[in-house]
Amino acid sequence: MPDPSTASIRPRRTLGRLWRHAERIWTTRVMEGLLLRRHARHMYLLMGGHIYFQTVCAGVQTGLFTLLDREPELTLPEIAERLGLEEKPTRILLLGCTSLGLLRKRRHRYRNGYLASRLLVEGVPGNVVPILRWQREINYRALAHLPEALAANTNVGLTEFPGNEPTLYERLAHDPRLETIFQEAMESISVQANQLLARFGDFSGVRHLVDVGGGNGANVLELAGQHPHLRNTVFDLPSVCTIAQRNFQQSRHADRLGTHAGNCFTDPFPEGADGFLFCHFLTIWSEAENRRLLEKAFQALPSGGQVMIFNMMQADDGRGPLSAALGSPYFLTLATGRGMLYTWNEYESWLRDAGFQSVSRLRLPRDHGLIVGRKTG
Numbered sequence: 001m002p003d004p005s006t007a008s009i010r011p012r013r014t015l016g017r018l019w020r021h022a023e024r025i026w027t028t029r030v031m032e033g034l035l036l037r038r039h040a041r042h043m044y045l046l047m048g049g050h051i052y053f054q055t056v057c058a059g060v061q062t063g064l065f066t067l068l069d070r071e072p073e074l075t076l077p078e079i080a081e082r083l084g085l086e087e088k089p090t091r092i093l094l095l096g097c098t099s100l101g102l103l104r105k106r107r108h109r110y111r112n113g114y115l116a117s118r119l120l121v122e123g124v125p126g127n128v129v130p131i132l133r134w135q136r137e138i139n140y141r142a143l144a145h146l147p148e149a150l151a152a153n154t155n156v157g158l159t160e161f162p163g164n165e166p167t168l169y170e171r172l173a174h175d176p177r178l179e180t181i182f183q184e185a186m187e188s189i190s191v192q193a194n195q196l197l198a199r200f201g202d203f204s205g206v207r208h209l210v211d212v213g214g215g216n217g218a219n220v221l222e223l224a225g226q227h228p229h230l231r232n233t234v235f236d237l238p239s240v241c242t243i244a245q246r247n248f249q250q251s252r253h254a255d256r257l258g259t260h261a262g263n264c265f266t267d268p269f270p271e272g273a274d275g276f277l278f279c280h281f282l283t284i285w286s287e288a289e290n291r292r293l294l295e296k297a298f299q300a301l302p303s304g305g306q307v308m309i310f311n312m313m314q315a316d317d318g319r320g321p322l323s324a325a326l327g328s329p330y331f332l333t334l335a336t337g338r339g340m341l342y343t344w345n346e347y348e349s350w351l352r353d354a355g356f357q358s359v360s361r362l363r364l365p366r367d368h369g370l371i372v373g374r375k376t377g
Helices: 009-035 037-047 049-062 064-070 076-083 087-099 115-118 129-143 146-152 156-160 168-174 174-202 217-224 238-249 287-300 322-335 343-355
Strands: 103-106 109-112 207-214 230-235 257-261 276-279 307-314 359-365 368-374
Touching: 037 049, 037 257, 049 064, 049 087, 049 129, 064 076, 064 109, 076 087, 087 103, 103 257, 109 115, 129 156, 129 174, 129 322, 146 156, 146 322, 156 322, 168 174, 168 276, 168 322, 174 217, 174 276, 174 307, 174 368, 207 217, 217 230, 217 238, 217 257, 230 238, 276 287, 287 307, 287 343, 307 322, 307 343, 343 368
Parallel strands: 207 230, 207 276, 230 257, 276 307
Antiparallel strands: 103 109, 307 368, 359 368
């Protein structure tokens, strides 16, 4: 028979244990919910980055964002029917896109969020769909080799693509589909960035500008429209110049646009130019190669001529920005194995060492910058 003297003690002990247990749960929830939530979310993004990225790509590839741009406020069954998917995979896709803030859900209906409506709808000016395709089809395969590339200090990720050439740009010629994806992504990046260059760059002292490594001509097409006094030339490999020439034929500025086929490292720079532009180009190469290009530009320029370096810049203190941290592994692991996003100070010192006496910098939006070196002697 239980001892009556202990009957009132046991419930108090039980209540005490329950209280302490509840207190520990509450403390843990406060710590994780208020103090560690930001860190936990950061770790989710780091550990699940590949899943989040593929979720965004799936939304683009299935046409989800374009559908909701055309028909907002659809329900899950309606979205599944229009996309030709079953409801469970559609639910998984919607969960991912909603948790990432790309979609907004009110009751049972979905619509695009701000980023999706601005950047992920095909056909909308300024969308990043071509860039996503480039990342998914080309970069994602190669960047799995980043640890090996760091150890070898070369572009180990190039093994993902057929051929014996030492750079991605040369190997893409073996696969026209991937080369098209790459060129469309580069055009998208150029179009978004070169508007800053055309708007804020000072071209008043330049009559004939050569875009070294100018690709399909997107940069000079924008400059020709903004600066009617400029004559513009793309200096790039023969196969790339062919693409640029096709684009120029469709432009109303065709009489001021041209190409010069060659290899900027082994062939002389075009004669008669008083300005050389390196737009998102010096990030591809090593310091030694960049120094050589700037020295060649200096020798080819007349007195008063100038070199313009335009791209995203790494901060001089080496702490960022995030765009520099995201871009640099691509140049090491895949593109050439020799480049990265360099600091402002590095570019400026290379220009001075090449002979440019006057060097200035201009900070622009989206982590971009313009550095100008003038030949005064």
